[in-house]
Amino acid sequence: MTPSPSALALLTPDEMAAVDRAAIAGGASGPALMRAAGAAVARALRKRFRPCRTLILAGPGNNGGDGYVVARLLEREGWPVSVAALAPPRPGSDAAMAAAEWRGPVLPFTPETLARAQLVVDALFGAGLSRELDGPAAAALRAVRVPLVAVDVPSGLDGATGEPRGFAPQAALTVTFGRLKPGHLLLPGRELCGEVVLADIGLPEAALASVAPRAFRNAPGLWRLPERGAQHHKFSHGHVTIPGGAAMPGAARLAAMSARRIGAGLVTLAAEDTATATLFRQGEPGLLVSAPPPEDLLADERRSAWVLGPGLPPRPETLALLRRVVEAGRHVVADGGALTAAAGQPHTLQGAAILTPHAGEFAKVFGALRRDRLAAARMAAAVTGAVVVLKGSDSIIAAPDGRAAINNNAPPALATAGSGDVLAGLAGGLLAQNLPPFEAACAAAWLHGQAATLALAGAAPGTPLVAEDLLPQLRAAWIAATR
Numbered sequence: 001m002t003p004s005p006s007a008l009a010l011l012t013p014d015e016m017a018a019v020d021r022a023a024i025a026g027g028a029s030g031p032a033l034m035r036a037a038g039a040a041v042a043r044a045l046r047k048r049f050r051p052c053r054t055l056i057l058a059g060p061g062n063n064g065g066d067g068y069v070v071a072r073l074l075e076r077e078g079w080p081v082s083v084a085a086l087a088p089p090r091p092g093s094d095a096a097m098a099a100a101e102w103r104g105p106v107l108p109f110t111p112e113t114l115a116r117a118q119l120v121v122d123a124l125f126g127a128g129l130s131r132e133l134d135g136p137a138a139a140a141l142r143a144v145r146v147p148l149v150a151v152d153v154p155s156g157l158d159g160a161t162g163e164p165r166g167f168a169p170q171a172a173l174t175v176t177f178g179r180l181k182p183g184h185l186l187l188p189g190r191e192l193c194g195e196v197v198l199a200d201i202g203l204p205e206a207a208l209a210s211v212a213p214r215a216f217r218n219a220p221g222l223w224r225l226p227e228r229g230a231q232h233h234k235f236s237h238g239h240v241t242i243p244g245g246a247a248m249p250g251a252a253r254l255a256a257m258s259a260r261r262i263g264a265g266l267v268t269l270a271a272e273d274t275a276t277a278t279l280f281r282q283g284e285p286g287l288l289v290s291a292p293p294p295e296d297l298l299a300d301e302r303r304s305a306w307v308l309g310p311g312l313p314p315r316p317e318t319l320a321l322l323r324r325v326v327e328a329g330r331h332v333v334a335d336g337g338a339l340t341a342a343a344g345q346p347h348t349l350q351g352a353a354i355l356t357p358h359a360g361e362f363a364k365v366f367g368a369l370r371r372d373r374l375a376a377a378r379m380a381a382a383v384t385g386a387v388v389v390l391k392g393s394d395s396i397i398a399a400p401d402g403r404a405a406i407n408n409n410a411p412p413a414l415a416t417a418g419s420g421d422v423l424a425g426l427a428g429g430l431l432a433q434n435l436p437p438f439e440a441a442c443a444a445a446w447l448h449g450q451a452a453t454l455a456l457a458g459a460a461p462g463t464p465l466v467a468e469d470l471l472p473q474l475r476a477a478w479i480a481a482t483r
């Protein structure tokens with residue numbers, strides 16, 4: 001079933017804390033939420049582990065409070081549980097109440113205590129992490145050699161960025177509450193979390209709605225694919241133009257084949273020279289091929305979407321062509337050579353609809369990537385006015401207005417030459433069908449990941465694929481997006 005945009009919302013730790021405050025201000029009970037959170041952790045844990053010597057590492061805040069609840073609930077079921085507290089909760093807090101209800105063993109927070117555990121519940125810090133993890137907390141988590149279940153996030157993981165602050169342990173399971181955080185999806189956080197369970201702990205809808213989310217998990221529901229009706233004709237499904245050069249003609253062809261398969265009514269490969277035009281004419285019969293120069297095609301206003309960059313040389317001429325197309329008011333996806341040609345000059349990309357840099361291209365255009373890649377992608381979008389797809393295993397799609405989506409359905413086999421060309425073609429094909437740039441970029445990234453997932457269905461982990469394998473899967477990916 002397609003999730004609603006609100007179910008796809010990601011809240012940062014600060015936003016989640018605001019929801020928490022709104023819930024309490026609206027009459028929700030803090031201790032009840034804590035009991036629900038602890039119960040959700042205990043439930044998820046019992047489903048996956050058998051009773052064994054379990055150590056709860058409890059921090060001083062509400063994350064620790066959740067931990068005391070887990071301890072009590074597991075012990076009630078006969079699990080051998082003990083607690084090691086890093087620091088006592090603040091007197092009078094909800095966590096102090098939960099700690100007071102724990103009557104089982106409290107062990108010193110030492111390496112010896114840890115060495116006896118067969119399972120560790122990390123309830124040290126969650127949304128309240130305010131500085132780098134250091135001292136005994138970091139030392140204890142570094143020493144864990146048994147499965148670790150994280151409450152909310154592995155302690156030390158910054159839920160806003162997915163980056164560890166100082167250190168964060170590898171969890172087998174992370175149970176979080178209400179909404180996912182960007183850090184559950186952004187690398188390395190996604191991998192440090194292990195399996196992620198999102199638990200409903202009864203946070204009131206009004207409290208959740210009091211914070212307008214700016215980040216989302218990328219999935220159908222965040223966008224809708226274009227519809228087709230009897231009144232439509234090929235021109236109403238848009239005309240994509242893709243200049244291609246002799247150096248890497250296959251890149252433009254992959255983009256063109258993808259744009260067609262995702263529903264563009266017409267796709268033209270605009271050859272840079274006559275030899276390339278001859279080569280392109282040997283391609284798919286349904287592809288249109290035009291003789292050089294590509295800019296002659298600008299006279300036809302129906303050529304509304306252009307994909308510029310796959311296989312084009314990173315030369316000033318490529319950037320000049322991009323400027324002419326942008327100034328003619330066309331929707332442009334800038335990729336590959338067009339991005340590299342703009343190295344150190346992000347303003348030259350202004351007016352493009354979508355930019356699709358991988359990390360290397362991003363650094364060339366916008367400068368060294370900061371650790372907070374979500375913020376970096378948003379900055380790039382704000383500077384250029386374009387939707388920026390910062391590609392990778394956790395592609396970030398950022399809009400100039402601050403909205404961002406994080407894609408998490410792309411298998412690592414996509415790291416193969418030409419797969420970015422397919423993505424650029426999908427984005428161009430969807431822009432041509434009048435999807436707004438953010439929706440087109442998000443849909444393209446998701447369909448790309450889904451096509452790869454379908455191509456690998458039933459294959460052992462690590463099975464490779466090539467970019468061409470994505471093409472026959474695009475129809476099934478489309479169907480999956482519209483179910």
Ligand SMILES: NC(=O)C1=CN([C@@H]2O[C@H](COP(=O)(O)OP(=O)(O)OC[C@H]3O[C@@H](n4cnc5c(N)ncnc54)[C@H](O)[C@@H]3O)[C@@H](O)[C@H]2O)[C@@H](O)CC1
Nearest residue numbers: 020033034037061062063125126127128129130131132152
């Ligand atoms: N969001 C919600 O609506 C709910 C949140 N709950 C839990 O509450 C947690 C957040 O609780 P808090 O806001 O109390 O925050 P935490 O419990 O995450 O941490 C806050 C405490 O840790 C200390 N601290 C922070 N970083 C530190 C560091 N690097 N080294 C040493 N000490 C450090 C702070 O001084 C403070 O005492 C969530 O992660 C979740 O587990 C649940 O209890 C139920 C509901």
Ligand SMILES: Nc1ncnc2c1ncn2[C@@H]1O[C@H](COP(=O)(O)OP(=O)(O)O)[C@@H](O)[C@H]1O
Nearest residue numbers: 391392393410411412414415417418419420421
């Ligand atoms: N480890 C990975 N896991 C999942 N997807 C990946 C991974 N590495 C790259 N990708 C995806 O593969 C595509 C590669 O694009 P790019 O590097 O531009 O390749 P090319 O230019 O050769 O086509 C991007 O969509 C990117 O998000």
Ligand SMILES: [K+]
Nearest residue numbers: 122125153155
């Ligand atoms: K934690």
